[in-house]
Amino acid sequence: MAITVVGSVAFDSIETPSGRKERCLGGAATYFSLAASFFTDVRVIAVVGEDFGRRQEAVFQARKIDTRGIEHTAGKSFFWEGSYLDNLNEAKTHITDLNVFAAFEPKIPEAYRDSEFLFLANIDPLLQRRVREAMPQAKLVAGDTMNYWIKDHRPALLEVLKGLDVLLINDTEARMLTGKSNLLQAARGVLALGPRTLVVKHGEYGATAFFSDRSFSVKGGSAQSYPFRAPALPLEEVVDPTGAGDSFAGGFFGYLASQPELTPAAFRRAMFYGSVMGSFAVERFGTERLQALSRQEIDDRFMVFRELTHLD
Amino acid sequence: MAITVVGSVAFDSIETPSGRKERCLGGAATYFSLAASFFTDVRVIAVVGEDFGRRQEAVFQARKIDTRGIEHTAGKSFFWEGSYLDNLNEAKTHITDLNVFAAFEPKIPEAYRDSEFLFLANIDPLLQRRVREAMPQAKLVAGDTMNYWIKDHRPALLEVLKGLDVLLINDTEARMLTGKSNLLQAARGVLALGPRTLVVKHGEYGATAFFSDRSFSVKGGSAQSYPFRAPALPLEEVVDPTGAGDSFAGGFFGYLASQPELTPAAFRRAMFYGSVMGSFAVERFGTERLQALSRQEIDDRFMVFRELTHLD
Numbered sequence: 001m002a003i004t005v006v007g008s009v010a011f012d013s014i015e016t017p018s019g020r021k022e023r024c025l026g027g028a029a030t031y032f033s034l035a036a037s038f039f040t041d042v043r044v045i046a047v048v049g050e051d052f053g054r055r056q057e058a059v060f061q062a063r064k065i066d067t068r069g070i071e072h073t074a075g076k077s078f079f080w081e082g083s084y085l086d087n088l089n090e091a092k093t094h095i096t097d098l099n100v101f102a103a104f105e106p107k108i109p110e111a112y113r114d115s116e117f118l119f120l121a122n123i124d125p126l127l128q129r130r131v132r133e134a135m136p137q138a139k140l141v142a143g144d145t146m147n148y149w150i151k152d153h154r155p156a157l158l159e160v161l162k163g164l165d166v167l168l169i170n171d172t173e174a175r176m177l178t179g180k181s182n183l184l185q186a187a188r189g190v191l192a193l194g195p196r197t198l199v200v201k202h203g204e205y206g207a208t209a210f211f212s213d214r215s216f217s218v219k220g221g222s223a224q225s226y227p228f229r230a231p232a233l234p235l236e237e238v239v240d241p242t243g244a245g246d247s248f249a250g251g252f253f254g255y256l257a258s259q260p261e262l263t264p265a266a267f268r269r270a271m272f273y274g275s276v277m278g279s280f281a282v283e284r285f286g287t288e289r290l291q292a293l294s295r296q297e298i299d300d301r302f303m304v305f306r307e308l309t310h311l312d
Numbered sequence: 313m314a315i316t317v318v319g320s321v322a323f324d325s326i327e328t329p330s331g332r333k334e335r336c337l338g339g340a341a342t343y344f345s346l347a348a349s350f351f352t353d354v355r356v357i358a359v360v361g362e363d364f365g366r367r368q369e370a371v372f373q374a375r376k377i378d379t380r381g382i383e384h385t386a387g388k389s390f391f392w393e394g395s396y397l398d399n400l401n402e403a404k405t406h407i408t409d410l411n412v413f414a415a416f417e418p419k420i421p422e423a424y425r426d427s428e429f430l431f432l433a434n435i436d437p438l439l440q441r442r443v444r445e446a447m448p449q450a451k452l453v454a455g456d457t458m459n460y461w462i463k464d465h466r467p468a469l470l471e472v473l474k475g476l477d478v479l480l481i482n483d484t485e486a487r488m489l490t491g492k493s494n495l496l497q498a499a500r501g502v503l504a505l506g507p508r509t510l511v512v513k514h515g516e517y518g519a520t521a522f523f524s525d526r527s528f529s530v531k532g533g534s535a536q537s538y539p540f541r542a543p544a545l546p547l548e549e550v551v552d553p554t555g556a557g558d559s560f561a562g563g564f565f566g567y568l569a570s571q572p573e574l575t576p577a578a579f580r581r582a583m584f585y586g587s588v589m590g591s592f593a594v595e596r597f598g599t600e601r602l603q604a605l606s607r608q609e610i611d612d613r614f615m616v617f618r619e620l621t622h623l624d
Contacts, residue, residue, distance in 0.1 A: 182548070308539060311622070
C-alpha cells in the first residue's frame with residue numbers, strides 16, 4: 001500500500017571524521033522515501049527552490065517515487081550545514097537556512113489521497129496536524145519530531161501525538177518529552193501522551209519498540225506485553241550519520257505498508273528492516289548508499305541482523 | 313563442570329537515586345559466584361578480614377559455593393564507597409580501602425585444582441597471571457579488568473590477555489585499551505591482543521560478543537563470522553548498578569560451564585543468561601536480589617529476553 005510522506009527535501013553540507021561533502025541531497029523526506037521505496041510506493045509532499053533541478057529529481061525518479069507533491073517555488077531550498085567531528089551520535093549544527101521551507105504550506109495532490117499510510121516527518125507540528133487532517137483516509141499514521149518542537153512548540157506537538165499510531169524518536173527526545181531519564185519510564189510517559197506504539201532509536205545500539213494496550217499490532221496475535229528490540233550492525237566505519245533515523249523510519253514504515261496484515265510478526269520484521277536501512281544510510285555521505293542499493297543487499301543484511309541476535 | 317573464580321570479596325557502601333545502603337556484601341568474586349552458582353559448582357579464591365563473619369559466609373553457603381579458598385586474615389576486608397547520583401551508568405568512587413586485599417597472595421586449595429573453568433575477576437593482572445599459571449588444567453579461561461589496570465599496568469595486563477579465551481569488558485574499557493572509538497575497530501584491536509573471544513558490555517543496551525578466527529565456539533558448528541548481541545531488559549527502576557557486569561560474567565560463564573559442549577548455540581544462550589543475571593542484580597541493592605533468586609525466575613526471564621529480540 002502506498003505511503004505519503006510530508007517533510008523536508010534539502011541540501012546538506014556535512015563534515016565527519018571521514019571527510020566533508022558540500023550540498024548533498026538530503027532532508028528527512030528524501031531519506032525516508034528512498035528507504036521506503038524498496039518496499040512500497042512512496043509519494044512525497046515537500047517544497048524546494050530553484051536549486052533543486054533535474055539531477056535531484058532524477059534521484060527520486062530512479063526509485064519510482066511520486067514527486068508530484070514536491071512544490072517548486074522561487075528562492076533556495078532548505079539548507080543545513082553541520083558536523084560530527086567530536087561525536088558521531090550528535091550533529092553540531094553550523095547553519096540552518098529554512099529558505100523556501102519557511103513559508104511551506106503542504107499541498108496534497110489528488111492522486112495521493114488514497115494513501116493508506118501516512119508519515120509525518122520532522123516538521124512544524126502545526127503542519128503535521130494539518131496534513132493528517134487533510135488525509136482522513138490514512139489508516140496508519142506514523143511520525144517523528146525533534147528537540148526544537150519538544151521544547152518550544154509543546155502544545156502543538158501534543159495535539160499531533162494524540163493521533164499517532166507510531167511515534168519514532170531517539171532516547172534524548174523521549175527523555176526530553178517526559179522528563180524521565182529511565183528509558184522504560186520515559187516510554188510509558190510518551191505512550192500516555194497518545195501514540196499507540198513508540199519506537200525509540202538508540203543509534204549504534206539499535207532501537208526499541210514499546211507498545212501501549214491500544215497498540216495496533218494485535219491483529220493475528222496477542223498484544224505485545226514486552227518491548228521489542230532490534231539491533232544495529234556494528235560497522236567498521238560510520239561515514240555520515242545524517243539521515244540514519246529517517247532511513248530507519250523509511251525501512252520500518254515501508255515494510256509495514258508492504259504487508260497484507262499488521263501482525264506482531266510483521267511489526268518485528270519492520271523493526272529489523274528499519275535497522276537495516278539505517279545501517280546502509282551511514283555507510284556513505286548523504287543518500288549515496290541508499291541510491292546505490294538493491295533489494296537483494298537489503299535482504300542479505302536482514303539475515304545478518306537475524307544472525308546477530310537469534311539464539312538459533 | 314566446576315568454575316574457580318579469583319577476585320575481591322568486599323563491603324560496599326552505595327548511594328543511588330533509589331537510596332543508600334551501608335556495607336553491603338559485595339566484590340566482583342561475590343557477584344560472579346552467586347550468579348554462576350545457579351548453573352554449576354563454584355569455588356572462590358579471595359581474602360577477607362575479621363569483619364567477614366558468619367552472616368557473610370552464610371550467603372555463600374546458601375548457594376553451595378565452595379569458600380575454602382577464601383583466606384581469613386587479621387585486619388579489615390576490602391571496602392568501597394561510591395555513588396551513582398548523576399549517572400546510573402558510571403560509579404563515582406568516594407573511598408577505596410584495599411585493607412587486607414593490599415597484600416593478597418592467592419592460595420589455591422588442592423580441591424580446586426581440577427576446575428576446568430577459571431574466571432579471573434578484576435584484580436591486579438600480576439595476580440591474574442599467577443593464578444592462571446597455577447591452574448594449567450583449566451581448559452577455558454575468562455577474565456575481566458578495569459580502567460586502572462589498562463592505564464597504569466598495561467604490560468602486565470597484556471600478558472594476561474594473551475592467554476584468555478574470553479575477555480569481558482565494557483565499551484569504555486575496549487576503547488581505552490585500543491584508542492579506537494568505533495566499537496568494531498576497538499573489538500578487532502582487542503582481539504589482536506590475544507583474547508579468542510571478546511564480550512563488550514553496553515550497560516542498558518546489553519552486550520556484544522566478537523569472535524576471532526581462533527574463537528573457541530567452533531565445536532559443532534562453523535566459526536562465528538558475525539558478532540552476537542544480547543539485549544538488556546528495559547527496567548522500570550535500576551536500584552543499584554553495582555555488580556551488574558560481574559553478574560553478567562557469572563551467568564555467562566556459569567551457563568557455559570554447565571554445557572556438555574561449547575557450541576555456538578551454547579555460547580549464544582550463555583550471552584542471554586549473562587544479560588538475565590545482570591538484569592536481576594540491579595533490581596535491589598548489593599547482592600540482595602541474587603540471594604533471593606530461583607532458577608525458575610531465571611529461566612522465565614530468559615524467555616522474556618528471547619521475546620524481546622526474536623522475530624518469531
